Amino acid sequence: MPLKDALEVAGEKDLDLVLVSPNTTPPVCKIMNYGKYKFEQAKREKEAKKKQKTFEIKELRVTPNTEEHDFNFKVKNARKFLESGSKVKVTVRFRGRELNYIKQGEDILNRFIEELSDIATPEKKPLLEGKNMFIIFSLNK
Numbered sequence: 001m002p003l004k005d006a007l008e009v010a011g012e013k014d015l016d017l018v019l020v021s022p023n024t025t026p027p028v029c030k031i032m033n034y035g036k037y038k039f040e041q042a043k044r045e046k047e048a049k050k051k052q053k054t055f056e057i058k059e060l061r062v063t064p065n066t067e068e069h070d071f072n073f074k075v076k077n078a079r080k081f082l083e084s085g086s087k088v089k090v091t092v093r094f095r096g097r098e099l100n101y102i103k104q105g106e107d108i109l110n111r112f113i114e115e116l117s118d119i120a121t122p123e124k125k126p127l128l129e130g131k132n133m134f135i136i137f138s139l140n141k
Contacts, residue, residue, distance in 0.1 A: 006031070056086040057136070061093055064104035071108070075115045082120050082139050091134040105133045112137075 001009075006029055010017040016034040019027060058081040060074050078088045090112050092105035109126040112135065120137040127134060 057089050058086045059089045059091060061091045062108055063093055063095070064098050064101045064108065066108060071111065075112065078112070078116060078137065079119065082116070082137065085139070087123075087139075088116075088120070088137045089134055090137070091132050094131045094133070099131065102128065102133070109133065109135050 006017050010031045013031065015031050018030050018032055018034055018037075020030050021028040058078075060078055062071070062074060066074075074090075078090065081088050090109060092108055094102070094105060098105075106126055113122055116137055120139055123136045123138055125135070
């Protein structure tokens with residue numbers, strides 16, 4: 001059908017002429033209510049977004065010479081975060097001369113791995129980036 005006729009038919013029905021496939025010969029068009037189509041498309045996208053699983057990453061910071069009580073407190077918080085569905089990133093920050101004691105930072109992260117092994121698993125091995133060493137925990141399935 002010629003374009004002029006198609007526009008006329010769409011006008012009579014109070015609908016829009018929408019170009020579906022412009023690269024074919026002849027181009028394919030559809031007569032529809034474009035506003036309603038856009039609304040329903042937005043509604044579908046919003047619904048899909050609701051069903052998408054999102055999670056948060058909570059960060060806990062420690063130093064290489066963190067005391068026992070502070071360590072236990074951080075482990076307790078990490079458990080709470082994991083049980084609420086978040087991932088936990090434990091970061092050991094090295095300041096100044098503490099960079100000489102990378103082994104202590106690794107030991108602290110390994111203790112975190114031991115303490116949280118019943119409910120969480122580390123995603124990777126402890127990783128040193130600049131002055132920070134970190135590990136990310138996710139809940140066991």
